[in-house]
């Protein structure tokens with residue numbers, strides 16, 4: 001038997017319609033390619049949010065979108081060089097340094113345009129709820145624009161900080177520190193290298209509680225906690241919604257498949 005997928009890009013049209021009619025929720029992982037300490041992979045943001053959304057879609061239903069890896073962040077330009085995010089946060093603002101591997105920055109305005117275009121297309125495709133989450137500054141901008149976009153597109157929009165746990169009990173609430181390291185240990189233990197932090201007394205590009213004190217079990221507990229909270233909240237929202245199911249019925253006489261023209 002073939003495995004059922006929850007990934008948008010892998011669905012056949014009929015499978016898409018079946019999942020959409022059953023549960024019209026789209027999940028959008030907001031990622032980056034960004035320094036996450038010496039110990040976590042560069043794609044940590046998208047990896048965490050995508051894996052969480054896949055687990056959620058398997059429990060509740062819905063469809064997981066491909067990860068958006070471009071995102072906004074604090075930005076300065078100095079002597080012709082770009083610095084952003086942890087380049088600035090981790091160093092003296094007057095002496096920023098480019099951290100290895102970071103390649104994700106776009107202006108707020110462009111990010112908003114990409115998000116708006118995504119939501120417009122998802123509403124057209126028949127979704128009623130969109131959950132977007134991941135990289136901090138991306139999630140922040142999304143959250144601040146929720147009301148606007150809900151009115152504009154007739155969607156219900158959520159991010160996980162509002163409907164999930166808080167602090168170290170939440171989803172991606174620090175940067176490469178205790179929380180994100182817990183989640184990565186639970187989801188991708190083979191990609192986490194805590195031994196690489198042994199000689200990093202400054203915790204370069206890490207913001208939050210000490211990542212060396214967490215475990216895979218802690219990450220698993222936090223993920224389960226959030227899955228339960230978010231599933232309950234979204235199920236409640238679904239129960240209030242009415243949506244028309246879609247059909248795959250077309251007029252095949254409109255135009256012949258056209259090698260004869």
Ligand SMILES: [Zn+2]
Nearest residue numbers: 045175176180
């Ligand atoms: Zn992160």
